[in-house]
Amino acid sequence: MKIKVTTKILDANERIAEENKKMFKEAGVYVINLMSSPGAGKTSLLEKTISAIKDRVKVGVIEGDITGTNDAERIDRLGVPVVQINTEGACHLDANMIADAARELPLKDLDILFIENVGNLVCPAEFKVGEDVKVMILSLTEGDDKPLKYPLMFQESSVLIINKVDLKDLLDVSIDKIKKDAQFLNPKIKIFEVSCKTGQGIEEWTNWLLTSIS
């Protein structure tokens, strides 16, 4: 016999993401899903950001990597709670992984939770994890053609952080083109130019961050 069904195949992830969102809201924690290509500077940005704000707000981190604990060790040195997820091959974090990892964090004591996604400019943009805001990093060394080649990430993110701007005189890359194309794809995107190496622009970013959680 025939059965009519009208189930969205990826419903499960969206449902768990909604539950995560509710759990975070009840705990009073603001959640940032941080995404970029490998090597763009996600962990470096977290190190700079956490050092700048940890005296004012309580921060926790979930680190997503295919394998290894290198990033969690870097965050652990800053003295904030961190959980490492190893996806063992998966190219993105999903809501279920976050639900499990979040149970190991003192959510009620936290003001901000950073979720560092797997380095990948494609897949993480397609999976909600229950975040309040999606923040992406593009580093100058990746080239100024990236917004138009990887549009979904730029369309899904509310904030674009352009990292490694200290290298701009050494590279044939136009920051203006990156900004123009990103705004073309996503007129509302908020853009910060930073260098995690020199600290340039970090204060503007952390000020914005502290304002948005208050």
Place this chain on the structure above:
Amino acid sequence: MHEASIATELIKIAVSECDRSGFTKIDSIKVIVGRATGVMTDALLFAFNVLKEGTPAEKANLIIEEIPVRGICRDCGKDFESNENYLIFECPSCGSFSINLISGKELNITEMEVSNEN
């Protein structure tokens, strides 16, 4: 995209619907896949045929219907439809990225045929 994960979810949903209706065997599953999802139907079929083994969907055929993309450009007002894969949400007329997508993001199970094993 993630055809193997999608096939896994699809089988999970179909098997639970089949159980719930009191049947033991799935003969066919119909799904609709929008052209803007980035799902490759060949890869989905391949993953389904591998992953269905050992489940009540073991003998099931997967029938995939592709749904065209329809959108309206918020800038020039152009109403467009396309049967091609559509991954960069760009207006074919004026090039704007401000698109109101009406269809193309579907990824749903719509119907299954089930029976009892004799």
